[in-house]
Amino acid sequence: xxxxxxxxxxxxxxxxxxxxxxxxxxxxxxxxxxxxxxxxxxxxxxxxxxxxxxxxxxxxxxxxxxxxxxxxxxxxxxxxxxxxxxxxxxxxxxxxxxxxxxxxxxxxxxxxxxxxxxxxxxxxxxxxxxxxxxxxxxxxxxxxxxxxxxxxxxxxxxxxxxxxxxxxxxxxxxxxxxxxxxxxxxxxxxxxxxxxxxxxxxxxxxxxxxxxxxxxxxxxxxxxxxxxxxxxxxxxxxxxxxxxxxxxxxxxxxxxxxxxxxxxxxxxxxxxxxxxxxxxxxxxxxxxxxxxxxxxxxxxxxxxxxxxxxxxxxxxxxxxxxxxxxxxxxxxxxxxxxxxxxxxxxxxxxxxxxxxxxxxxxxxxxxxxxxxxxxxxxxx
Amino acid sequence: xxxxxxxxxxxxxxxxxxxxxxxxxxxxxxxxxxxxxxxxxxxxxxxxxxxxxxxxxxxxxxxxxxxxxxxxxxxxxxxxxxxxxxxxxxxxxxxxxxxxxxxxxxxxxxxxxxxxxxxxxxxxxxxxxxxxxxxxxxxxxxxxxxxxxxxxxxxxxxxxxxxxxxxxxxxxxxxxxxxxxxxxxxxxxxxxxxxxxxxxxxxxxxxxxxxxxxxxxxxxxxxxxxxxxxxxxxxxxxxxxxxxxxxxxxxxxxxxxxxxxxxxxxxxxxxxxxxxxxxxxxxxxxxxxxxxxxxxxxxxxxxxxxxxxxxxxxxxxxxxxxxxxxxxxxxxxxxxxxxxxxxxxxxxxxxxxxxxxxxxxxxxxxxxxxxxxxxxxxxx
Numbered sequence: 001x002x003x004x005x006x007x008x009x010x011x012x013x014x015x016x017x018x019x020x021x022x023x024x025x026x027x028x029x030x031x032x033x034x035x036x037x038x039x040x041x042x043x044x045x046x047x048x049x050x051x052x053x054x055x056x057x058x059x060x061x062x063x064x065x066x067x068x069x070x071x072x073x074x075x076x077x078x079x080x081x082x083x084x085x086x087x088x089x090x091x092x093x094x095x096x097x098x099x100x101x102x103x104x105x106x107x108x109x110x111x112x113x114x115x116x117x118x119x120x121x122x123x124x125x126x127x128x129x130x131x132x133x134x135x136x137x138x139x140x141x142x143x144x145x146x147x148x149x150x151x152x153x154x155x156x157x158x159x160x161x162x163x164x165x166x167x168x169x170x171x172x173x174x175x176x177x178x179x180x181x182x183x184x185x186x187x188x189x190x191x192x193x194x195x196x197x198x199x200x201x202x203x204x205x206x207x208x209x210x211x212x213x214x215x216x217x218x219x220x221x222x223x224x225x226x227x228x229x230x231x232x233x234x235x236x237x238x239x240x241x242x243x244x245x246x247x248x249x250x251x252x253x254x255x256x257x258x259x260x261x262x263x264x265x266x267x268x269x270x271x272x273x274x275x276x277x278x279x280x281x282x283x284x285x286x287x288x289x290x291x292x293x294x295x296x297x298x299x300x301x302x303x304x305x306x307x308x309x310x311x312x313x314x315x316x317x318x319x320x321x322x323x324x325x326x327x328x329x330x331x332x333x334x335x336x337x338x339x340x341x342x343x344x345x346x347x348x349x350x351x352x353x354x355x356x357x358x359x360x361x362x363x364x365x366x367x368x369x370x371x372x373x374x375x376x377x378x379x380x
Numbered sequence: 381x382x383x384x385x386x387x388x389x390x391x392x393x394x395x396x397x398x399x400x401x402x403x404x405x406x407x408x409x410x411x412x413x414x415x416x417x418x419x420x421x422x423x424x425x426x427x428x429x430x431x432x433x434x435x436x437x438x439x440x441x442x443x444x445x446x447x448x449x450x451x452x453x454x455x456x457x458x459x460x461x462x463x464x465x466x467x468x469x470x471x472x473x474x475x476x477x478x479x480x481x482x483x484x485x486x487x488x489x490x491x492x493x494x495x496x497x498x499x500x501x502x503x504x505x506x507x508x509x510x511x512x513x514x515x516x517x518x519x520x521x522x523x524x525x526x527x528x529x530x531x532x533x534x535x536x537x538x539x540x541x542x543x544x545x546x547x548x549x550x551x552x553x554x555x556x557x558x559x560x561x562x563x564x565x566x567x568x569x570x571x572x573x574x575x576x577x578x579x580x581x582x583x584x585x586x587x588x589x590x591x592x593x594x595x596x597x598x599x600x601x602x603x604x605x606x607x608x609x610x611x612x613x614x615x616x617x618x619x620x621x622x623x624x625x626x627x628x629x630x631x632x633x634x635x636x637x638x639x640x641x642x643x644x645x646x647x648x649x650x651x652x653x654x655x656x657x658x659x660x661x662x663x664x665x666x667x668x669x670x671x672x673x674x675x676x677x678x679x680x681x682x683x684x685x686x687x688x689x690x691x692x693x694x695x696x697x698x699x700x701x702x703x704x705x706x707x708x709x710x711x712x713x714x715x716x717x718x719x720x721x722x723x724x725x726x727x728x729x730x731x732x733x734x735x736x737x738x739x740x741x742x743x744x745x746x747x748x749x750x751x752x753x754x755x756x757x758x759x760x
Contacts, residue, residue, distance in 0.1 A: 296707075337409075
């Protein structure tokens with residue numbers, strides 16, 4: 001890179017939420033000069049960067065003009081204007097992950113077709129252009145309908161179990177996917193830099209909150225048999241290499257009851273399933289993303305100890321000025337790290353922070369995490 | 381505290397250097413709203429806080445007015461206007477560490493007298509009001525002359541070995557102190573909160589660069605015999621309790637060749653001798669300082685592994701726009717964490733950053749640190 005990351009290189013981040021915030025916490029160590037674009041004037045990154053701009057991430061002109069201010073552009077959310085990113089790439093701005101990858105991953109239909117073309121195991125699927133497509137579905141019930149675009153944090157996903165559900169189905173381009181009664185959801189985050197160095201983080205196990213389809217609970221490292229973990233990690237590395245991505249790639253996978261691994265979804269950025277790496281691994285996912293996009297040697301990814309991560313979601317019955325009940329009590333406990341996201345207002349299931357619990361005794365880490373979950377609540 | 385640290389509490393930091401910067405990196409996790417005062421318009425904290433103000437830290441009006449903006453005021457440097465802090469305390473602003481403690485520690489003469497009054501072992505000393513006082517010194521040569529005020533980062537300290545040195549001695553209120561031919565310099569950082577909970581970090585061993593009297597090298601944990609470490613930790617706790625400090629207290633000590641521990645100096649704030657705690661201990665000194673001043677339960681201080689910290693000082697022959705030679709090479713190494721301080725310009729021996737190396741194999745950590753020291757240079 002012509003400019004030095006530690007001095008004159010201007011880094012732009014599209015999105016100023018918690019992922020950007022944690023990325024900035026790391027970027028400080030690298031002296032990066034950071035600009036952030038976000039539609040929310042009170043975004044979590046607001047006062048933590050050299051330049052904060054309020055603007056729509058899906059607007060061509062806004063993204064284009066913002067991009068022209070910086071040397072290297074990255075994202076913390078996929079839903080950005082990719083036409084502007086392609087134009088910026090043409091004009092010599094470095095965009096990592098590359099615009100074509102963001103375009104691919106924005107569309108869950110294209111994502112699935114990419115899996116198919118590259119022999120990446122994934123649940124059988126079918127693309128449909130509207131609800132009517134369900135009538136000609138070749139898949140048997142039950143299946144999952146997913147909007148091709150704009151699904152996020154569990155939204156845009158629906159289980160179709162019977163004929164009655166079809167009337168409530170999304171009326172938009174979507175895909176339907178065989179319902180996988182999986183054993184466990186697992187995740188691998190992989191990083192790749194311009195020098196084509198690739199490193200995967202150890203596999204983690206996730207537990208979802210079925211009500212809102214958000215990660216509720218994550219355990220690192222996984223205790224699955226070595227060969228399963230190795231397959232998951234190899235698969236994630238293969239995908240990063242097939243894509244030739246520069247930056248982080250989070251790969252969410254299903255482990256089926258008969259030991260098969262199916263790729264569920266990709267995210268080309270730091271991801272909720274890697275938050276435990278801040279305290280749990282030698283290199284955090286945020287430091288690794290910066291190393292990758294700055295084309296620095298990638299850091300080691302091994303676990304330093306057992307880590308359990310729980311998302312701190314707004315309680316379902318509360319909306320308004322956030323209050324954190326039980327914070328002092330959980331800080332009395334062993335190995336508890338609190339990360340609040342600087343959001344003034346809570347609403348049901350809003351991600352307000354996360355807590356990581358580390359312990360050399362895995363059972364102890366899980367026990368502490370359960371009790372943190374019982375004690376700590378975000379209300380208004 | 382009437383206000384909640386995670387929402388409406390406004391935290392002010394006097395000083396916007398690297399210590400403030402690393403404190404902010406932690407404060408982000410607590411949702412703290414941070415204001416910073418520093419005389420340098422390009423201070424390392426400049427773009428990382430809600431409010432950054434340029435102003436003199438030793439000016440009464442500037443500090444007073446800044447203090448009135450916040451609910452809780454802390455410091456990252458002792459050289460601040462204490463009269464203003466006392467006035468602010470009277471008017472209900474919380475100042476941690478307390479103004480009286482900053483006043484005491486600002487004056488190395490008062491510090492030494494405090495040690496004497498509280499039976500805290502320290503090198504024999506004598507206060508003098510000017511160079512002439514050396515003629516009536518009861519201490520035998522060689523001794524150390526220290527300015528009572530404004531010494532910092534090795535400045536204001538001089539060894540007087542013979543009669544000729546006396547002519548070059550400082551012409552200002554100072555103290556002279558018996559020259560201690562110590563075995564090793566050790567440090568303990570202790571935290572105390574308003575609830576009177578007190579916790580010490582494990583003892584660390586320091587190696588100084590004799591040319592500039594700055595910590596060059598720090599190893600954690602110490603391998604000294606258990607009883608010595610325990611004495612050092614108990615001594616640090618006693619001092620924190622004698623002072624009734626709220627916040628962090630860094631205690632620098634000499635271990636003499638016959639196993640005696642003598643207290644050298646205090647700093648009522650995060651300290652260079654605790655930087656390794658970010659990656660090396662369960663709680664970092666910065667998180668601990670915040671827990672202490674927010675009156676939260678203190679975090680555990682145990683070492684997670686061996687950590688060696690080296691200061692990244694500007695090379696002696698360079699002045700100007702900073703360049704970091706060898707950064708990529710050291711990032712290839714195992715367990716290397718780089719912390720750059722966001723300083724645009726380097727000058728000889730300026731603290732530009734630090735590097736922490738962790739490794740479960742202590743010899744390996746030291747070996748890597750030595751090689752990082754050889755490779756990584758700050759030039760212009």
